Amino acid sequence: MTDDRHIDDELPADGLPGLAEDTDEETEEAGLYEHFAITADRGQSPLRLDKFLVAHMERCSRNRIQAAADSGNILVNDRPAKSNYKVKPLDRIRLVMPWPKAEYEIVAEDIPLDIRYEDDDLLLVDKAAGMVVHPGVGNHCGTLVNALTFHLRNLPMFREGNTRAGLVHRIDKNTSGLLVVAKNEEAHARLARQFFDHSIQRRYVALVWGNFDEDEGTITGNIGRSPHDRQKMYVFADGEQGKHAVTHWRVLRRYGYVTLVECRLETGRTHQIRVHMAWQGHPLFNDERYGGDRILRGTTFAKYRQFVENCFAAMPRHALHARLLGFVHPRTGENVLFETELPDDFRALLERWDNYVAAGKVETDD
Structure with missing residues (x-):
């Protein structure tokens, strides 16, 4: 038997192709990566694919293999195969994932968690x-x-x-x-199935540049890797490229030059809120990657410029917080909902804008 065992521990327990994508991690989305490959013997007798792989992959349960097969991550002769497929002589079997194999060991670190x-x-x-x-x-x-x-x-x-x-x-x-x-x-x-089915409740709070004519709305636009900058995502307006993405938003507080909004994700794509808001002309405040780290609305007065710089210093990151998460508990079947308050830097930023507006310094609703 030809056995080039590129064995990896990253087969997801849910078998879904990767994680739900409400993320800005630096990930490569250009294609699939081979994590394991094997060619069956010339004398291989018919055997279910899941049983075959359990016998040849270390530290990988039959359930995980079945889940991966169900999601199309196991290929036989370059075609997706289900777990009940009968392996035949010289079948080429590959496990592919949308991320490259890990090349380093995970070290347990005693890092405080909230x-x-x-x-x-x-x-x-x-x-x-x-x-x-x-x-x-x-x-x-x-x-x-x-x-x-x-x-x-x-x-x-x-x-x-x-x-x-x-x-x-x-x-x-x-x-x-x-x-x-x-x-x-x-x-x-x-849990992964709920994310895959978009049944999870996810709500974010964001401070974005500019004002809105309406109190709420929906942004729909396919998202994919930018053809001009691989570090950024891009909205393909023609709908022929990228992945379907929908963001619902509503205004929480208006500051004239910036607006506090709640965003509800219907889908979860890489950089979704950031790139959707930027596409609509409302980059997140202090979002360096999508142009929100410069003054986009407001006056030309030096005092205002200094005020915005002080705001950037108070929250030296893009103004986005995952406030609410709701789902069906995987064991009890109960609908559960969790919320968290804004962190200190976000509250300090909003306090500055509250004081600025209260002092009557906003000259226009933009």
């Missing part, structure tokens, strides 16, 4: 801005996964060195707020 809820199946963590969710290029340590690997080190899912252990969705490095983490494979599969 855990808002925890039971036997899951936990809710309020991620601080500045923390990367999982290891990647340039971020091999100090991530949420490193911290979770330490905190949950006695659980099977977190002993295997999986770079995405327990994760069913992500938020970007400089976004603060709530993340749900599964503590076992059953919970992982059931």
Whole structure:
């Protein structure tokens, strides 16, 4: 048997192709990456694909293989195959994932976590801005996964060195707020299915440049990697490229030059809120990547410029917070809802704008 075992521990428990994409992590979306490959013997007798792979892949359960097959991540002779496919002589079997194989070991790190809820199946963590969710290029340590690997080190899912252990969705490095983490494979599969089906409630608070004519609205536009800058996402207005994306928004507070909005995600694409808002002419305040880190509305007075610079210093990141997360509990079936308050830097930023407006310094509703 030809056995080029590129064995990896990153087969997701839910079998879905990657994590829900409400994220700004630096990820490559150009294609699929091979994580395991094997060619069946010339004398291979007919055998179910899942049983065949359990026998040839280390540390990978039959349930995880079945889930991966159901989502099209297992190819036989370059075609997706289900778990009941009967392996035949010289079949070429490959496991592919939308992320490259990890080239480093996950080290458990005793990093403090703000855990808002925890039971036997899951936990809710309020991620601080500045923390990367999982290891990647340039971020091999100090991530949420490193911290979770330490905190949950006695659980099977977190002993295997999986770079995405327990994760069913992500938020970007400089976004603060709530993340749900599964503590076992059953919970992982059931939560991931809800994200895949877009049945999860996700609400964010954002401060964006400019004012709105309406009090609420919806942004629909396919999102994909920018053809001009691989570090940015892009809205393809023609609808022929990218992935379908829908963001619902409503005004929470108007400051004239900037507006506080709540965003409800119907889908979860990479950079979705940031790129949708920028596309509509309302980049997030201090969003360096999408042009929000310069003065886009307001006066030309030096005092105003200094005020905005002071605001940038008060919140030296884009103004986005994952405030609310609701889902069906994977074990009890109960609808649960979790909320978190704005972090200190976001509150300090809004206080500055409250004072600025109260002082009558906003000259126009823009």
